[in-house]
Amino acid sequence: MKSFHPPEILLLGPGPSPVPQRVLDALARPTVGHLDPSFVAMMDELKELLRFAFQTRNALTIPISAPGSAGMEAAFVNLVEPGDKVVICRNGVFGGRMRENVVRIGAIPIVVDDAFGTPIDIDKVEATLMGHPGVKALAFVHAETSTGVESDAAALCALAREHGALSIVDAVTSLGGIPVQTDSWGADAVYSGSQKCLSAPPGLSPLTFSERAVAALKARQRPVQSWFLDLSLVMGYWQGGGARSYHHTAPVNMLYALHEALLCLSQEGLEASFARHRENHLRLCRGLQSIDLELPVAERARLPQLNAVGVPAGVDEAAVRRRLLTDFGIEIGAGLGEMAGKIWRIGLMGAGSTPQNVDRVVDALGVCLGRRAA
Ligand SMILES: Cc1ncc(COP(=O)(O)O)c(C=O)c1O
Numbered sequence: 525m526k527s528f529h530p531p532e533i534l535l536l537g538p539g540p541s542p543v544p545q546r547v548l549d550a551l552a553r554p555t556v557g558h559l560d561p562s563f564v565a566m567m568d569e570l571k572e573l574l575r576f577a578f579q580t581r582n583a584l585t586i587p588i589s590a591p592g593s594a595g596m597e598a599a600f601v602n603l604v605e606p607g608d609k610v611v612i613c614r615n616g617v618f619g620g621r622m623r624e625n626v627v628r629i630g631a632i633p634i635v636v637d638d639a640f641g642t643p644i645d646i647d648k649v650e651a652t653l654m655g656h657p658g659v660k661a662l663a664f665v666h667a668e669t670s671t672g673v674e675s676d677a678a679a680l681c682a683l684a685r686e687h688g689a690l691s692i693v694d695a696v697t698s699l700g701g702i703p704v705q706t707d708s709w710g711a712d713a714v715y716s717g718s719q720k721c722l723s724a725p726p727g728l729s730p731l732t733f734s735e736r737a738v739a740a741l742k743a744r745q746r747p748v749q750s751w752f753l754d755l756s757l758v759m760g761y762w763q764g765g766g767a768r769s770y771h772h773t774a775p776v777n778m779l780y781a782l783h784e785a786l787l788c789l790s791q792e793g794l795e796a797s798f799a800r801h802r803e804n805h806l807r808l809c810r811g812l813q814s815i816d817l818e819l820p821v822a823e824r825a826r827l828p829q830l831n832a833v834g835v836p837a838g839v840d841e842a843a844v845r846r847r848l849l850t851d852f853g854i855e856i857g858a859g860l861g862e863m864a865g866k867i868w869r870i871g872l873m874g875a876g877s878t879p880q881n882v883d884r885v886v887d888a889l890g891v892c893l894g895r896r897a898a
Pocket residue numbers: 538539591592593594596618665667668669670694696697717726727
């Protein structure tokens with residue numbers, strides 16, 4: 525066996541996204557102890573950078589030491605107890621995973637289904653909350669990566685408040701690419717992933733809890749059943765003021781990388797990042813139309829960072845993806861769940877969202893489909 529050297533692939537799938545050299549350089553810096561004073565100072569900056577990205581002043585804003593799925597699980601296990609009623613909006617694969625979390629806790633999921641490829645229907649959610657008094661939480665995916673659809677997070681968080689429920693928001697694919705306005709939405713638990721629009725490697729899940737969410741955590745009847753994800757323990761390590769206690773050994777170098785990636789975002793500015801994602805998405809739409817490919821999601825609900833593209837009739841979608849990878853060094857995603865075989869997913873996330881990448885993928889797709897000269 526030899527050292528592993530991965531091929532150079534342009535990552536234009538549903539994540540991970542391309543990681544800038546600057547972030548890789550940060551990852552390669554010397555490992556220090558996770559209670560080293562220099563590291564502890566960096567952790568404080570990291571929390572502040574996460575507050576900036578989440579647009580919040582929430583004190584409990586930290587990266588969970590595991591991928592986005594752990595952020596999802598942390599939100600549910602800390603806020604939901606056995607027997608609680610939870611309204612889950614399911615318009616894609618990740619809404620289905622939320623339901624799975626609720627079931628495993630021994631809580632009662634009340635699922636509001638919408639067709640994959642369409643946004644969450646706010647009226648249906650309101651009717652469901654009215655029909656089920658005493659719901660503990662309303663959970664939804666802001667940016668459904670499986671379908672490329674954005675839902676109205678502001679309206680859903682407002683509905684949760686009106687009905688006395690906590691809101692749990694999956695912002696894995698949205699953070700950094702489209703506005704995530706935690707405080708102005710009044711969202712209670714929002715989690716994300718490092719590998720999408722933040723362009724750090726996969727493996728960390730930024731998470732923020734409102735004061736209401738922290739109060740709900742403190743008021744629990746039973747201890748959180750996951751020791752590792754119990755935020756009342758994890759907080760002991762992430763709190764400021766030099767009183768940190770050991771909980772688990774933090775993924776030190778990954779945290780350097782996330783710090784650097786968030787620094788890139790803060791130097792670009794949130795609004796500039798959102799505008800860049802939007803412009804490159806529009807360029808992609810024009811490019812795809814020029815080779816007669818369709819975008820099945822309604823224009824107003826399209827995510828700029830994750831583009832669902834209809835597979836033309838008679839085309840072997842897996843063969844096209846294989847050729848993109850082998851002949852052009854480009855990764856795009858397949859459809860997930862009930863969208864398998866029907867769509868490709870082109871991610872223009874974080875550092876991957878550039879005009880050059882858009883042109884590269886459109887040209888390569890055109891060649892693979894015989895709609896453009898090689
Ligand atoms: C919307 C959404 N939620 C949750 C996840 C799970 O994140 P991870 O794969 O980092 O565990 C993903 C990953 O693609 C996602 O897109």
